Amino acid sequence: MLPFLGRRLLQLIPTLFFVSVIIFGLQQLLPGDPALIMAGEDRDPEVIAQIRAQYRLDQPIPVQYVYWMKGVLSGDLGESMRIKKPVLDLVLEKLPVTAQLAGMAILIALVIGVGAGIVSAVYKDTWLDYGANIFALWGISTPNFWLGILLIFLFSVQLGWLPASGYVRPSEDLRASLASTIMPAFVLGNAIAAVLMRHTRGAMLQVLSSDYVRTARAKGLLERSVVLKHAMRNALTPVITLGALELGTLLSGAVLTEQIFTVPGFGKLIVDAVFNRDYAVVQGVVLVTATAYITLNLLADIAYMLANPRLRS
Amino acid sequence: MTEPLLAVDDLRVAFAGDDGRTTLAVDGVGFALQRGRTLGIVGESGCGKSVTSLSIMGLLPKQSARVSGSVMFEGTDLLRAADRTLRDLRGDRLAMIFQEPMTSLNPSYTVGDQIAEAVIRHRGASPREARAHAIEMLRHVRIPSPEQRVDDYPHHLSGGMRQRAMIAMALACDPQLLIADEPTTALDVTIQAQILDLMRRLRAETGTAIILITHDLGVVAELCDDIVVMYAGQVVERAPVAALFAQPQHPYTVGLLGSIPRLDQRRDRLAAIDGTVPNMTAPPPGCRFARRCPFADERCRREAPPPVEVAAGHMSRCWRAPLEHLVQ
Ligand SMILES: Nc1ncnc2c1ncn2[C@@H]1O[C@H](COP(=O)(O)OP(=O)(O)OP(=O)(O)O)[C@@H](O)[C@H]1O
Ligand code: SF4
Ligand SMILES: [Mg+2]
Numbered sequence: 001m002l003p004f005l006g007r008r009l010l011q012l013i014p015t016l017f018f019v020s021v022i023i024f025g026l027q028q029l030l031p032g033d034p035a036l037i038m039a040g041e042d043r044d045p046e047v048i049a050q051i052r053a054q055y056r057l058d059q060p061i062p063v064q065y066v067y068w069m070k071g072v073l074s075g076d077l078g079e080s081m082r083i084k085k086p087v088l089d090l091v092l093e094k095l096p097v098t099a100q101l102a103g104m105a106i107l108i109a110l111v112i113g114v115g116a117g118i119v120s121a122v123y124k125d126t127w128l129d130y131g132a133n134i135f136a137l138w139g140i141s142t143p144n145f146w147l148g149i150l151l152i153f154l155f156s157v158q159l160g161w162l163p164a165s166g167y168v169r170p171s172e173d174l175r176a177s178l179a180s181t182i183m184p185a186f187v188l189g190n191a192i193a194a195v196l197m198r199h200t201r202g203a204m205l206q207v208l209s210s211d212y213v214r215t216a217r218a219k220g221l222l223e224r225s226v227v228l229k230h231a232m233r234n235a236l237t238p239v240i241t242l243g244a245l246e247l248g249t250l251l252s253g254a255v256l257t258e259q260i261f262t263v264p265g266f267g268k269l270i271v272d273a274v275f276n277r278d279y280a281v282v283q284g285v286v287l288v289t290a291t292a293y294i295t296l297n298l299l300a301d302i303a304y305m306l307a308n309p310r311l312r313s
Numbered sequence: 314m315t316e317p318l319l320a321v322d323d324l325r326v327a328f329a330g331d332d333g334r335t336t337l338a339v340d341g342v343g344f345a346l347q348r349g350r351t352l353g354i355v356g357e358s359g360c361g362k363s364v365t366s367l368s369i370m371g372l373l374p375k376q377s378a379r380v381s382g383s384v385m386f387e388g389t390d391l392l393r394a395a396d397r398t399l400r401d402l403r404g405d406r407l408a409m410i411f412q413e414p415m416t417s418l419n420p421s422y423t424v425g426d427q428i429a430e431a432v433i434r435h436r437g438a439s440p441r442e443a444r445a446h447a448i449e450m451l452r453h454v455r456i457p458s459p460e461q462r463v464d465d466y467p468h469h470l471s472g473g474m475r476q477r478a479m480i481a482m483a484l485a486c487d488p489q490l491l492i493a494d495e496p497t498t499a500l501d502v503t504i505q506a507q508i509l510d511l512m513r514r515l516r517a518e519t520g521t522a523i524i525l526i527t528h529d530l531g532v533v534a535e536l537c538d539d540i541v542v543m544y545a546g547q548v549v550e551r552a553p554v555a556a557l558f559a560q561p562q563h564p565y566t567v568g569l570l571g572s573i574p575r576l577d578q579r580r581d582r583l584a585a586i587d588g589t590v591p592n593m594t595a596p597p598p599g600c601r602f603a604r605r606c607p608f609a610d611e612r613c614r615r616e617a618p619p620p621v622e623v624a625a626g627h628m629s630r631c632w633r634a635p636l637e638h639l640v641q
Contacts, residue, residue, distance in 0.1 A: 124376075211411060212416065212418055212419040212420070214372060214411070214417070215411065215418065215419070215479070215482075216419065216430075217403070218372060218408065218409045219403065220399075220401060220402065220405060220431070220434055220435060221400070221434055222434075225430075233421045233422075234419070307421070309420065309421060309466040310468045
């Protein structure tokens with residue numbers, strides 16, 4: 001277990017290095033010159049030159065990378081050219097918003113996806129199973145923006161139950177905070193729930209026909225214990241790993257969803273930054289996102305190991 | 314004779330296939346088992362031995378299996394009993410061990426947990442009592458240092474040890490009937506002998522009635538009181554072991570025993586008989602064994618032979634029984 005953890009943590013270093021190079025390289029491909037954008041209408045050559053010098057845009061790209069990396073390693077993600085604030089502050093300001101959204105989305109996805117998967121496997125070929133499968137198909141094939149607009153129309157415009165946009169911190173008002181995030185979280189979680197449901201159903205069907213489930217039934221256990229104890233534990237371990245792969249969907253989905261619901265999170269931060277060629281912000285946000293993604297995957301692997309006694313020792 | 318512990322009568326099991334055709338896996342099987350006795354069931358692969366035992370346990374898939382007939386166990390018809398009743402009996406009065414020790418234990422729970430579960434379910438034991446009982450059961454099946462093994466996961470144990478753990482689990486609530494479906498087939502020869510030895514000793518200690526399904530006629534000769542020979546979903550011969558070995562009354566049994574059946578000589582496998590088993594989605598009209606039977610004639614191919622009692626307690630499903638005049 002411990003050597004495994006050590007190895008995984010060591011693997012993080014080259015992975016993150018690689019990610020940072022790609023982030024840095026890719027955005028050099030973005031059309032448009034940030035200095036020109038910042039210099040405004042006049043495009044005074046002197047101002048442009050000064051901006052270039054200040055943000056080291058006049059240096060070769062590898063040199064720029066080294067400066068950036070040095071800053072990152074000492075906890076300095078640079079400064080937003082547009083808002084003139086440290087990127088780290090922006091990140092720390094927006095991270096909790098997206099984390100809350102993502103956390104709620106995962107919870108919704110797990111409850112709906114795993115629940116529907118188990119039900120449809122246990123009641124295979126009944127209307128419950130068909131219903132769950134139709135739901136999954138719908139969930140996978142419904143675009144986020146469309147579902148988002150639909151929800152806003154129904155719950156905000158027609159029924160007036162939930163705010164159509166905006167965000168309230170949980171520390172300010174928990175109820176209002178949940179009300180402001182439940183729709184975007186549902187939109188985000190819905191697609192993942194559909195995928196989890198498919199995985200769970202498949203894994204459960206396989207496990208339910210296994211020899212050890214037959215043994216559990218031969219012992220006279222109640223069907224509840226057979227399903228929830230003997231089958232579910234074994235069925236859900238692979239689902240953990242597959243679910244972790246869906247975290248990518250979650251993070252990319254957050255970008256669009258935050259736009260639709262005008263939630264001031266990471267997604268909105270990065271979209272604004274890309275449009276304004278605010279390099280430091282883009283780099284910082286993507287780096288933090290990538291780190292979060294890799295860390296969550298590592299946590300999923302650990303959970304998988306803990307759930308699996310053959311790997312634990 | 315007293316009321317038998319288990320009486321299976323005219324048991325039929327048909328599986329509905331995905332293509333709409335049904336397979337008749339078990340077709341009119343019947344036998345009885347007295348308390349404390351051991352009944353062997355032998356027959357080629359696919360003849361319906363496992364399906365028969367699973368239908369006694371009520372463990373066949375409900376969606377695809379159509380079961381009829383009756384299975385009387387201690388006054389209850391298991392085929393008509395409510396699921397609740399069956400669940401209360403399974404693991405308590407009735408227990409089963411399976412052919413595949415490697416996959417029959419749940420990889421995610423310790424063997425101790427899996428044994429204790431049955432005790433908690435049926436005896437209402439506390440987790441602590443159940444654990445102590447699990448250790449006791451592991452000792453009972455001669456697993457060394459049971460206090461440590463109780464916390465082992467199945468993957469820590471060898472095949473033989475797992476099968477011992479399965480036996481411990483099955484016997485945890487002191488059942489009246491133990492069905493052992495080829496308990497040693499998946500194991501090495503030396504381990505097989507140890508497990509059989511264990512079963513023999515446990516039977517002497519507990520007095521549990523056993524249905525032992527096996528390919529090994531030597532095992533039947535050593536362990537069983539009565540024997541049922543199955544072919545293509547039917548019982549073709551049923552007799553006390555000594556009678557069956559001395560005077561087999563069905564050509565299929567004669568084939569299984571080979572030319573000279575000998576009680577002292579163990580055969581690992583049934584003797585090979587030429588030909589193949591009939592297709593059970595469309596069984597032939599006459600005797601199921603006709604295509605492979607050296608004594609088959611017109612009538613055999615046309616009409617199915619009824620079961621006949623050739624001697625007291627000795628049944629054969631053959632037009633030519635008794636066979637004395639055929640086998641020298
Ligand atoms: N769940 C099922 N669905 C459909 N057909 C089945 C099912 N289980 C068993 N069968 C069929 O029933 C027949 C009898 O199978 P069974 O497992 O009882 O054979 P067996 O005598 O135990 O053989 P073996 O010695 O190989 O264990 C086989 O033809 C098999 O294909
Ligand atoms: S009935 Fe005929 S074919 Fe069938 S076993 Fe007897 S002799 Fe052979
Ligand atoms: Mg079998």
